[in-house]
Amino acid sequence: MALIEINNLVKVFDKQTVLAGVNLSLVEGDVKVVMGPSGCGKSTLLRCLNRLIEPTSGTIIFRGEDITKPEVDVRALRQSIGFVFQQFALYRHLTVLENVTLALRKIRGMSRSEAKEKALHELSRLDMAIHCDKYPSQISGGQKQRVALARALAMDPAVVVFDEPTSALDPIMSREVAMLIKNLHRDNVTIMCVTHDLLLGRYLSERVAFLDHGIIKAEDTFENLCNNHSDPQIRSFFEREASTS
Amino acid sequence: MSFLDIVLQLIQGVNYTVLVTLTCSATGLVVGLIVVGLRRLSFPGLRFLLDSFTYIFRAIPVLVLLFMVYFGLPMSGLKVPPLLAMALSLGLIAGAYIAEVFRGALDLVDASEIIAAQSMGMSRLQILISIEFPQMIRFAFPGMVNEFTTVLKYSPFAYTVGIPEITKQAMNLASTTMRGIEIYFAVGILYFVIYRIFLAGLQLLERHYRVPGLEPK
Numbered sequence: 001m002a003l004i005e006i007n008n009l010v011k012v013f014d015k016q017t018v019l020a021g022v023n024l025s026l027v028e029g030d031v032k033v034v035m036g037p038s039g040c041g042k043s044t045l046l047r048c049l050n051r052l053i054e055p056t057s058g059t060i061i062f063r064g065e066d067i068t069k070p071e072v073d074v075r076a077l078r079q080s081i082g083f084v085f086q087q088f089a090l091y092r093h094l095t096v097l098e099n100v101t102l103a104l105r106k107i108r109g110m111s112r113s114e115a116k117e118k119a120l121h122e123l124s125r126l127d128m129a130i131h132c133d134k135y136p137s138q139i140s141g142g143q144k145q146r147v148a149l150a151r152a153l154a155m156d157p158a159v160v161v162f163d164e165p166t167s168a169l170d171p172i173m174s175r176e177v178a179m180l181i182k183n184l185h186r187d188n189v190t191i192m193c194v195t196h197d198l199l200l201g202r203y204l205s206e207r208v209a210f211l212d213h214g215i216i217k218a219e220d221t222f223e224n225l226c227n228n229h230s231d232p233q234i235r236s237f238f239e240r241e242a243s244t245s
Numbered sequence: 246m247s248f249l250d251i252v253l254q255l256i257q258g259v260n261y262t263v264l265v266t267l268t269c270s271a272t273g274l275v276v277g278l279i280v281v282g283l284r285r286l287s288f289p290g291l292r293f294l295l296d297s298f299t300y301i302f303r304a305i306p307v308l309v310l311l312f313m314v315y316f317g318l319p320m321s322g323l324k325v326p327p328l329l330a331m332a333l334s335l336g337l338i339a340g341a342y343i344a345e346v347f348r349g350a351l352d353l354v355d356a357s358e359i360i361a362a363q364s365m366g367m368s369r370l371q372i373l374i375s376i377e378f379p380q381m382i383r384f385a386f387p388g389m390v391n392e393f394t395t396v397l398k399y400s401p402f403a404y405t406v407g408i409p410e411i412t413k414q415a416m417n418l419a420s421t422t423m424r425g426i427e428i429y430f431a432v433g434i435l436y437f438v439i440y441r442i443f444l445a446g447l448q449l450l451e452r453h454y455r456v457p458g459l460e461p462k
């Protein structure tokens with residue numbers, strides 16, 4: 001059974017239909033890559049998953065429960081979905097360690113020392129424990145993304161969602177982060193990753209879902225989408241990306 | 246009577262000046278936090294009230310409000326002690342100004358950090374207290390120091406409600422000794438010293454809580 005099943009998801013902002021009936025499912029332990037042109041609604045789709053954005057219609061079944069229903073405990077839902085953002089979004093006034101411990105203490109109610117132990121465990125998995133006393137402005141972009149990942153993982157989420165995790169990074173750091181996500185997958189973490197970065201997409205998964213004009217236009221292997229797909233627009237999207245990367 | 250005697254006499258008012266300044270600054274700080282915090286949690290309707298408060302209280306002269314509180318309220322049966330009257334006038338006006346300083350500083354908090362915290366499952370109040378306020382206060386520091394300085398400089402009004410602070414001591418001395426120039430020169434020096442000590446204390450605090458990458462511009 002799928003961990004997440006998105007059925008006919010629609011989101012209309014004012015009069016603009018951003019999601020026009022998205023269908024997508026994600027099996028536990030899998031990695032799902034979603035690609036598509038800028039502004040096609042990728043971030044909107046992800047934000048519907050944890051109700052940062054309220055979908056207009058459709059259902060999202062998460063662990064057997066429709067989480068679009070009004071009575072759902074949104075804060076509990078958010079705790080089980082780890083989010084990693086393009087711009088890292090580390091809390092600038094807190095050290096690396098405190099970035100990870102904050103939610104453990106405020107939400108999980110852990111003591112200072114419990115939270116510290118858990119945080120150091122997650123940070124050392126990502127080779128960031130030695131930087132635990134630094135502030136976000138004192139570490140590199142790739143390191144920031146590691147901290148953001150550690151912060152998400154510390155909450156033991158059922159799925160980790162990445163919104164363009166490499167697009168603020170240079171190519172070398174992008175590769176590094178791609179490897180981290182891949183390792184996560186090997187550790188059986190369920191992953192959903194939205195990206196422009198074809199290199200990242202290919203590296204994470206053989207298959208990709210293509211989101212355009214508010215629907216999943218195709219879901220297939222990179223090879224098929226690039227070479228054999230009947231829609232020339234889709235072919236050119238993947239060819240163009242392939243030639244620039 | 247030597248100049249030193251004058252200074253020693255005036256120093257008896259220093260405690261009161263410091264007390265009034267600290268009380269009114271603390272009131273201003275708390276009021277500023279409450280106003281900006283409630284505004285941020287934006288209960289509809291409340292926002293209008295809060296904005297009206299800052300709009301009106303920034304426009305009232307301190308002395309007028311002080312008289313309204315200290316001489317006006319007793320007419321409706323409410324006797325207000327002098328220090329409380331200072332807090333309710335100078336303190337509230339400082340609060341209105343500090344709320345404006347905070348409002349500007351709050352805009353500097355990165356929206357993406359707030360979204361990240363929401364995505365972790367934190368409540369609006371938790372985000373306000375753990376993320377927005379700590380950053381806001383750091384950004385607002387120069388503006389806050391300005392307001393505290395203004396409070397110090399308005400503290401002489403306390404003599405009008407019978408608090409024997411420095412200026413009051415000076416007036417007493419001047420009326421008995423007729424050495425006004427020396428006396429007010431000494432008063433000036435005392436305020437200068439208090440101001441420098443306050444500032445040094447605040448700068449120490451600022452340095453202690455300073456975070457690389459979040460320095461106020």
Ligand SMILES: Nc1ncnc2c1ncn2[C@@H]1O[C@H](COP(=O)(O)OP(=O)(O)OP(=O)(O)O)[C@@H](O)[C@H]1O
Nearest residue numbers: 013014016018036037038039040041042043044045
């Ligand atoms: N809160 C909002 N209110 C109104 N319109 C919005 C809002 N959020 C997003 N949109 C619109 O929805 C569309 C899709 O935005 P979204 O951020 O989901 O795209 P995206 O695929 O993530 O783009 P990018 O690749 O540039 O990140 C855009 O046209 C945007 O203007």
Ligand SMILES: [Mg+2]
Nearest residue numbers: 042043044163
């Ligand atoms: Mg986006």
